Amino acid sequence: MLTGWRRGVLWTVATTAGLIVVGLTLLLWLNDLGTAGTVAGFVADTAAIIMVVLTVRALLLQSGQQQNHTTASGPGAVAAGRSIGRAVTGDGNQVSGPAPAVAPGGSALGGSALGGAVEASGSKSVAAGDSIGEAVTGDNNT
Numbered sequence: 164m165l166t167g168w169r170r171g172v173l174w175t176v177a178t179t180a181g182l183i184v185v186g187l188t189l190l191l192w193l194n195d196l197g198t199a200g201t202v203a204g205f206v207a208d209t210a211a212i213i214m215v216v217l218t219v220r221a222l223l224l225q226s227g228q229q230q231n232h233t234t235a236s237g238p239g240a241v242a243a244g245r246s247i248g249r250a251v252t253g254d255g256n257q258v259s260g261p262a263p264a265v266a267p268g269g270s271a272l273g274g275s276a277l278g279g280a281v282e283a284s285g286s287k288s289v290a291a292g293d294s295i296g297e298a299v300t301g302d303n304n305t
Contacts, residue, residue: 233292235283239300241290242283248296252287255303263296 165173183206190199235242239252248262283290287300 233281239287240283246293247291250289251299253302265294265296
């Protein structure tokens with residue numbers, strides 16, 4: 164559902180489009196085909212330019228977001244683009260109680276919060292783009 168300024172933009176665009184259609188219809192009804200054609204061409208050119216600008220903007224934003232990636236490889240590897248409250252890897256672990264709270268915020272080490280890659284590779288490795296509350300790696304931890 165649209166809220167805030169997006170709703171206002173939607174209503175402005177819809178109202179403007181409606182007024183343009185009414186104006187073109189009125190020009191056609193009055194048999195002023197030359198003016199109607201000129202106005203319709205101007206409206207179409209303006210809409211095309213706006214769509215090209217919005218498309219380029221969307222492509223640039225999308226390419227910036229694709230640079231961030233999170234990968235985990237290896238048995239028991241854990242990777243997260245944001246924070247990890249608790250990561251437990253290995254066999255026979257018995258961890259109880261709630262996971263520790265992690266503080267929100269950006270990573271000072273170039274994690275995904277700042278646009279870098281987060282990778283955990285190797286057996287039982289743990290990586291996060293922000294903070295890790297607790298990481299239990301190994302076997303038979305209690």
